[in-house]
Amino acid sequence: MPKIHLKRTPQEEIDRRARKRAKREHGRHTSSNKRRSERELSPHAHRKWASDDESESDDDTPGPGARPSSYAQSSSYEPDYESIRAELEEARFREKMAAAFDDDDRLDSLEARMNDYAHVPERWRSASHTSASTGHGSFADNDDLLNLDPAQMDDEEYAEWIRSAMYRKTHAKEYAEEQERKARREARRAEEKARRAETARLAAQAEEEHRRKKRQKEVRRFEFARADYDSRWKALLLLSDADAVLTFADIPWPVLAAQRRSERHANDPPPVISLDALSAEEIAVFLVPDVPKDEASKKNRKEKLRETYLRFHPDKFEGRFMRRIRERDQEKTREAIGVVVRALNVLMDA
Template sequence: MPKLHLKRTPQEEADHRTHKKRKRESKHARNSPEASTDKPARKWDSSDSEGDDVYGPHPPQPEAGPSSKPSYAETSDSRYKPDYDAIRAELEEARFREKMAEAFEDDDSLDRREAEMNQYPHVPDRWKTGRSRADYDHAVAADDIFKLDPRYMDEEEYAEWMRAGMYRKTHAQEYAEEQQKKASRAARRAQEKALKAETARLAKIAEDERRRKKLEKEIRRSDYAREEYQLRWRQLENATQSLLSFSDIPWPIVSAHRQKPEKKGSSKADPPPTVSLEDLTVDAIAAFLVPSAPSGPEDKKARKDKLRETILRFHPDKFEGRLLKRVCERDQQNVREAIGIVVRALNTLMEV
């Protein structure tokens, strides 16, 4: 494939001519007789070099003489002679600075380590300052140090043990008074502890008694409500002309019945109980009809019979045919809803 020659711009053409002209002049200068006598041409000189330019100062030229020897600059092509003394001084200075920096680092490391080691120093009690006489007497009077075996003590513990023993002997009266005060404080603390325990025991007994009485009252209330439930159903079935309200229906919950008077022969009549649809829950009906869980086949049979009897009483068809027509019109809708709630709750209890 032939070589492509792209057309140059006028500026590129001018630069190309200038470059060729400089090459010709340089080549002519190297081949001239004057240039050959002045300096021998070097083989590694480029064709576009512009003369013999030398950068930096020239080395001093020695005076010509019959016995003078050619200098280093004359016999070699090197243009710079290094100053070995200055280089050696700089290296020694750098090495000295490096050693000083390492020494400072070692000092800092030792200071940090010493601070860490001295963070938790062990100072004997007798060397500590700011310690009052009362604190020292309390420490000596304590019997904990005498519970230790001297055979297994270190030097410091043995010294403290000896000082405490000597103080006890030389201050026998003070030690006896301190022991008496200590025994008095211990007896007082023991008495307070016993009194506190007795108070807690009596409070627990009173709480248990209160709970027992409350439970007995609830049981009596539930038994009386069941008696009232049966009595009211008999009266309701025998009566034919009375007009009934929602509260006149003997619903199977405790809150739907009157409470037994606290005193016998009391003429004070309790107000009639009020019942709402929210009171007819499965738990309330179960607590009223079957309060205890069955423990055997006979109890299960009695539970089923009780629930079946109640279902027959509140069956919608049977109830509407006998009693719903005697309920006043404003309460008939609520009675229908209550009957449905009771029957659904009884069916749930029958499945348990």
């Protein structure tokens, strides 16, 4: 009868490997002791080149192939059973994880294939069809389905159509209550929508009113500033006091920033501006804000610019007013006149 070979358990496999390792170590230790004893009995037997007349001191010296006696003792090895067991457990764990990953991939592909054949009825596809009061599906409020032609329906749609109609007949009271609640909800939504629309309309109306008042205020300010500009020029041209001293701010410069803000400030001194405020854009906005649309408006624009140019002509201004301006403001006034004249030239050439 043949011998039966049973599969070893992990512990038996560890013990078997440990016994074999100990047996090998024991064999190496035994052979090492045997060779050492032979060398002690015949020290020159392993050295064929040694002569017979070597001294006794040479006999005690180990040969080139000899090793210290402590080598045999240090060659003994004690196996680490814990590390061996840990390696085996780690290997088994990795095998199980690899098998689990394979199972997951197989199940995922199987689920994907089965989902391709899955079919969910129309009445179960959306939770919005569920009635909170009756607990039924779309039987109570599926008006679109009931308005369809049964001859154009498939089996599922026809079954749903029958269920909806039967529910309305057998649950007439519940259906009426549901329709009443639905009408109230729609009314509340419509009221809320109308309220939001009215709020938005009132906000837009208030914003438009605010912009309109702001534009009117701006128009009134420009009108007063232009009137103040003309009156200041008339007063400057009619000035007869030869001893009167003018400052840089006393000159009516053709920009809005150089004019008084309103009638309440009519008696205030004119504001002081910098040379940067005398740009062509600011002069155009103040003197000729409207875009000319016909020949008459173009002519008026040209005459207004020419009149201003003649007022600020360097030679004429120098002869009329420069001697009346105080000395520390004369240089700044000349620079400002040059800036205004160059800006007017640009506007007249445009």
